[in-house]
Amino acid sequence: MNQFLRRAIFAAVALSSLASSASFAVADGDVFLCVDENGKKEYKNTGETKGCKRVELPGITVIPAPVLPKKSASKPASAPADFPKVDEGTQKARDSDRRQILQDELKTEEQKLANLKKDYNNGEPERRGDEKNYAKYQERTIMMKDDISRTEKNIEALKRELSNLK
Structure with a gap:
């Protein structure tokens, strides 16, 4: 590949990355060019912009995000008037x-936890015939431990749900 072609490809890549970074920079509004004491240039769109110059980026339109109304913390959300209601007997059922x-x-x-713990045998489950390789045995042991942990978490969550019922 000749040197001219390499430079052209490098320039195209550099310009496309610059254009993409510029489009990300303007997502929040104005873009500023800041130059430090050493002459290093930096583009910013947030934070300290003292001593920086606003940069006009041609061909890029900035659309600000809509401002949402603030929710009142003291007033709980209520159901709409036409929201379907269930009678007390149906709700109890x-x-x-x-x-x-x-x-x-x-x-x-x-029951699943009891079976898993029995099979796990305190971290030393019985080796199976297809586990001639010790790594397979260790992998199965780790999976069993993870299953036990997950089942214990499921039990905790179910107990918590039951305690939350009226």
Whole structure:
């Protein structure tokens, strides 16, 4: 590849990276060119702009983000007037069903945890025939430990959900 072609490719890459960084810089508004004591140039769009000059970037349009209204912390959000309501009996039946589902899931997870701990055997599970390589055995042991940890977290979450029910 000749030297001219290399320079042309380098220039194209440099210009495209400069253009992309300039487009990121203007995402928040004005762009400023700052020059330090050593003559080093730096483009900024936030922070200290004292001694910097505003730069006009041709062909780039900046659209500011819309300002959202502030929410009042003292006033809770209320449901719209046409929001569907459920009678008390139906809600109690749903809560009862939910409690039963959570209790069933808790029982299943506790049984799963007991089986996992039994198989884990305090970090020394029984080796299988397909684990002639010790690394495979260690990998399975680590996976078993992770399964136990995940199941314990599931049990904690289910207990927390049950305690939150009325």
